[in-house]
Amino acid sequence: MTHKSRKPYIAGNWKMNLDRSKCLDMVKIIKSRLGDGNDREVAVFAPSIYLADVTAVAQGSPLGVGGQNLWYEENGAFTGEVAARMLREVGADRVLVGHSERRHVFHEPDEWMGRKVRAALDRDLLPIYCVGETIEERRGNRTDRVIKRQLDAGFEKVRPEDAHRITVAYEPVWAIGTGETATVEQAAAVHKMIRKWIAQRLGDEASQITRVIYGGSVKPDNAKQLMAAEDIDGLLVGGASLQADTFIPIIEYDAR
Ligand code: 13P
Numbered sequence: 001m002t003h004k005s006r007k008p009y010i011a012g013n014w015k016m017n018l019d020r021s022k023c024l025d026m027v028k029i030i031k032s033r034l035g036d037g038n039d040r041e042v043a044v045f046a047p048s049i050y051l052a053d054v055t056a057v058a059q060g061s062p063l064g065v066g067g068q069n070l071w072y073e074e075n076g077a078f079t080g081e082v083a084a085r086m087l088r089e090v091g092a093d094r095v096l097v098g099h100s101e102r103r104h105v106f107h108e109p110d111e112w113m114g115r116k117v118r119a120a121l122d123r124d125l126l127p128i129y130c131v132g133e134t135i136e137e138r139r140g141n142r143t144d145r146v147i148k149r150q151l152d153a154g155f156e157k158v159r160p161e162d163a164h165r166i167t168v169a170y171e172p173v174w175a176i177g178t179g180e181t182a183t184v185e186q187a188a189a190v191h192k193m194i195r196k197w198i199a200q201r202l203g204d205e206a207s208q209i210t211r212v213i214y215g216g217s218v219k220p221d222n223a224k225q226l227m228a229a230e231d232i233d234g235l236l237v238g239g240a241s242l243q244a245d246t247f248i249p250i251i252e253y254d255a256r
Helices: 020-033 048-058 084-089 100-104 110-122 135-139 143-154 184-202 204-209 220-227 244-251
Strands: 009-013 041-045 064-067 094-097 126-131 167-170 211-215 234-237
Touching (some): 094 110, 143 167, 167 184, 184 204, 184 211, 220 244
Parallel strands (some): 009 234, 064 094, 094 126, 167 211
């Protein structure tokens, strides 16, 4: 199975940007440009406070809507946190887990990742599990080791039958919001390593089903080139997902 048989997955991570009306405007524009959703999967990850409104506007289209984080417990004294069932209740169908900003700004440890991914899967949310090395780790030749450690943590409770629902996002920390994109060769090498890791962990079949997407300074002018690589199955877009004139061309990248 080549990446042509894994449905391309283009996702926008809005982070703590856009106000409510701008979120809704973006959803309306994206919705108007999506076809039946058969040839590519498109989703936006919105601030949790706007999710109910965003999912209401997205309804009736193939656009996926997700939260940017979750906590793995069902309920309890966890001030400020949002449970998987709460995301589900406001209409989200997916969630980001372990984004580098969660790891580095908010110091989320590896130990939480397996439970977060499992909580998402158990509540019918499609997780995108994010991994990626810092520039120091890359310069110290520790990229593979760091990513395998992150994969070990996030896949702790993942089973082969979850493969069609979980996505891995490779987001090199040094390429996020910096304008510095990993070269296609750099990204493709890590994606290949991740797929091999999944094959060893969950088996060949699961590794061919699981999508591995790239994030880090994706722009309209590098989307097609990245998507042409064998093991790159999609794009997780930050800055360029905040405006229609940059996000729409990425969604509509020419797959030929
Ligand atoms: P940028 O596209 O702004 O580099 O952000 C990438 C990212 O973190 C997506 O999750």
